[in-house]
Amino acid sequence: MSHEDDIQALTRLMADFTAFIGKRLPDDVVAKLQALRDQEQKDLSKVVYDSMFENLAQAIALNRPACQDTGVINYFIKAGANFPYLARLQNILVQAVKTATVEAPLRHNAVEIFEEINTGDNTGERAPFIHWDIINDGDEVEIEVYMAGGGCSLPGRAITLMPSAGYEGVVDFVFDTIVNWGINACPPLLVGVGIAGSVENAALLSKKAILRPIGSSHPNLKGAALEKRLEQGLNELGLGPQGLSGSATVLGVHIESAARHPSTISAAINIGCWAHRRGTIRIKGDLSHEIISHREVAL
Ligand code: SF4
Structure with missing residues (x-):
């Protein structure tokens, strides 16, 4: 594959992962919700927890976002300085958000400051919001996707x-x-x-x-x-x-x-919130990847 093919493959991967995060909560959040449900004494509260689990099950079954507010997309990146696609990663993530917005679909949540115009694709000035930590001279990145609801x-x-x-x-x-x-x-x-x-x-x-x-x-x-x-x-x-x-x-x-x-x-x-949509993916220089936040998931 050429370098440009690799860029396309990485964009595809991040679009799929971003869309996925809107639909399925990470394992630790689901486990904690279950623990709180198990210890709950009030009947009304149990019903509310049960409706949350029904909501999550339906989101997976119907392949739809777990909440209507899919938030402003944030990426927190821990990068090795020698990740081969580092210089292109910002543009890759912007394109990934545009694709995920259509395919997931994600609600349109990027409103330009002063112009007060919704861009319609979840991108805009510093949107998605990207935070970088260069942590070593390796060739891997760990990307945390977070959907910041209103x-x-x-x-x-x-x-x-x-x-x-x-x-x-x-x-x-x-x-x-x-x-x-x-x-x-x-x-x-x-x-x-x-x-x-x-x-x-x-x-x-x-x-x-x-x-x-x-x-x-x-x-x-x-x-x-x-x-x-x-x-x-x-x-x-x-x-x-x-x-x-x-x-x-x-x-x-x-x-x-x-x-x-x-x-x-x-x-x-x-x-x-209870629908705490975040996910962590580790991507190596050869573009093989591992999803850290969700077990037994293939994109
Ligand atoms: S707070 Fe969370 S669960 Fe509630 S509407 Fe916003 S994103 Fe959805």
């Missing part, structure tokens, strides 16, 4: 606190945000918290936090303990599935952090 993006917040506010200030911020806005995001929620020295760093980290597998922990023991305490406290709110009350509020709480300035402590929140 409801789950709505509670997103960032704040910079005086350092005297401390971690208690971060906890207050998390609870205020979830109490005031969490119900808009179709609970149970995956709560991503970023803690850093400025809002843009905290915001990016809070988005990366909801890309982590459910059940994973912050590498620092104090960070991991704060994740658990926030999870327990938020569950005490009892928002339940779709906010109709129940024994849980969250799928989990994940914190990502970066060293802060001594004079500031910034915090940010990003929320994933």
Whole structure:
């Protein structure tokens, strides 16, 4: 195959993977929803969880998106510097989104700022949103696809606190945000918290936090303990599935952090909803690939 043939094959692969992510939740999210359903005591809440599972089954059976809001497409890329298609990858992903929008189909969710025109193909200024990490000099890439729906993006917040506010200030911020806005995001929620020295760093980290597998922990023991305490406290709110009350509020709480300035402590929140559509694919330089987030799936 020529290099151009390879580009076409990679575009096809990413279009198929992007469309697929809109239709089937990752294994860890399904397992957590099942665990919450199993522990639920309220009859109404059980019915809501059961309707979610019926929804997911029908999405697969009918080959349709799992939610009508297929979101703004985000790609988070961990790349080896010698991946042979690195220079073309941005254009490949833009084309993949256009193709997936027609074929999946995906709802048209890219509205140009100032012009206020929906582009109709989910691409536009910095859409899809692409974030790059060059992690080594290897020839592989790992691409995380995330569909940021409107409801789950709505509670997103960032704040910079005086350092005297401390971690208690971060906890207050998390609870205020979830109490005031969490119900808009179709609970149970995956709560991503970023803690850093400025809002843009905290915001990016809070988005990366909801890309982590459910059940994973912050590498620092104090960070991991704060994740658990926030999870327990938020569950005490009892928002339940779709906010109709129940024994849980969250799928989990994940914190990502970066060293802060001594004079500031910034915090940010990003929320994933029950239909947390993300997926991870690892692609080698020879274009062989492995889907990390979903077992026993072939595109
Ligand atoms: S919050 Fe999630 S499940 Fe609810 S409408 Fe938005 S994308 Fe769909």
